[in-house]
Amino acid sequence: MKIFHNKSELSHLIDDFKANNSTIGFVPTMGALHDGHLSLVEKGLSENAIVVVSIFVNPTQFDNQEDLVKYPRTLETDVKLLKTVSNDKIVVYAPTVEDIYEGKVQSQSFKFDGLENEMEGAFRDGHFDGVGTIVKRLFEIVRPNRAYFGEKDFQQLQIIKKLVELYHIPVEVIGCPIHRAEDGLAMSSRNTRLTADHRIAAPFIYKTLNSAKTKFGTKSAKKVTEWVEKQFSKQPLLELEYFIIADTETLKPVKRKSTKKTYRAFIAVYAGDIRLIDNIALN
Numbered sequence: 001m002k003i004f005h006n007k008s009e010l011s012h013l014i015d016d017f018k019a020n021n022s023t024i025g026f027v028p029t030m031g032a033l034h035d036g037h038l039s040l041v042e043k044g045l046s047e048n049a050i051v052v053v054s055i056f057v058n059p060t061q062f063d064n065q066e067d068l069v070k071y072p073r074t075l076e077t078d079v080k081l082l083k084t085v086s087n088d089k090i091v092v093y094a095p096t097v098e099d100i101y102e103g104k105v106q107s108q109s110f111k112f113d114g115l116e117n118e119m120e121g122a123f124r125d126g127h128f129d130g131v132g133t134i135v136k137r138l139f140e141i142v143r144p145n146r147a148y149f150g151e152k153d154f155q156q157l158q159i160i161k162k163l164v165e166l167y168h169i170p171v172e173v174i175g176c177p178i179h180r181a182e183d184g185l186a187m188s189s190r191n192t193r194l195t196a197d198h199r200i201a202a203p204f205i206y207k208t209l210n211s212a213k214t215k216f217g218t219k220s221a222k223k224v225t226e227w228v229e230k231q232f233s234k235q236p237l238l239e240l241e242y243f244i245i246a247d248t249e250t251l252k253p254v255k256r257k258s259t260k261k262t263y264r265a266f267i268a269v270y271a272g273d274i275r276l277i278d279n280i281a282l283n
């Protein structure tokens with residue numbers, strides 16, 4: 001498996017693939033890979049000649065320094081896992097901060113038609129400027145035909161689709177279903193940092209999302225939200241940061257339901273000091 005830490009070396013390989021008209025799939029990650037990431041890589045391999053997997057803990061998208069410092073960095077294990085999928089059709093790009101930011105670790109400021117102001121944007125200062133900056137940079141370096149993102153970060157997925165539209169980036173952005181553990185917990189690199197007790201408590205998040213979905217069939221968004229807040233107030237190990245039912249397109253909170261629109265429920269929860277997010281389609 002080819003592993004690059006340097007964009008100019010990767011670029012030569014990409015040039016060769018482009019010269020042969022080989023299609024390039026791209027799975028950007030921050031490492032600590034799990035089955036969710038592997039399913040994106042597998043989908044990428046089924047649709048492209050090769051898949052580039054970037055592994056880079058992007059400093060500019062963290063609003064919390066402690067979270068950045070403690071974010072798991074497990075390159076060796078990540079590479080081993082990727083080899084179980086394919087040894088010759090996956091290329092790893094694991095750059096240094098310097099290779100990406102060239103001495104200026106700063107994000108660009110973006111407007112994504114207001115998508116950046118909702119939910120994660122409201123609760124994590126500058127997060128989507130950091131995500132926009134790194135994903136745009138990675139798209140310029142990797143020049144993929146298709147890029148794969150998990151729907152767990154649904155808002156991120158919508159924002160990246162908007163980024164591609166606004167900057168006319170020639171890549172197809174493909175959203176992939178959330179990968180869950182058997183007990184329903186959405187897979188996340190952060191799950192490895194949960195204590196045993198928090199790990200046992202965490203599936204309550206998805207269980208509650210499912211009940212909220214059922215309730216949304218007959219009740220208003222306000223009533224469902226109040227119900228969810230009440231359920232979490234009874235959970236000693238989980239602290240609800242937000243539960244929001246939003247329009248799938250605009251991500252704005254729903255005021256009055258319309259049969260012509262689709263909605264999704266979004267949730268962010270602290271399990272100890274680990275922040276978990278999840279979401280579910282409601283109709």
Ligand code: PAF
Nearest residue numbers: 028029030058131134153
């Ligand atoms: O979803 C992630 O892991 C990150 O936000 C991404 C897209 C790799 C950018 O750093």
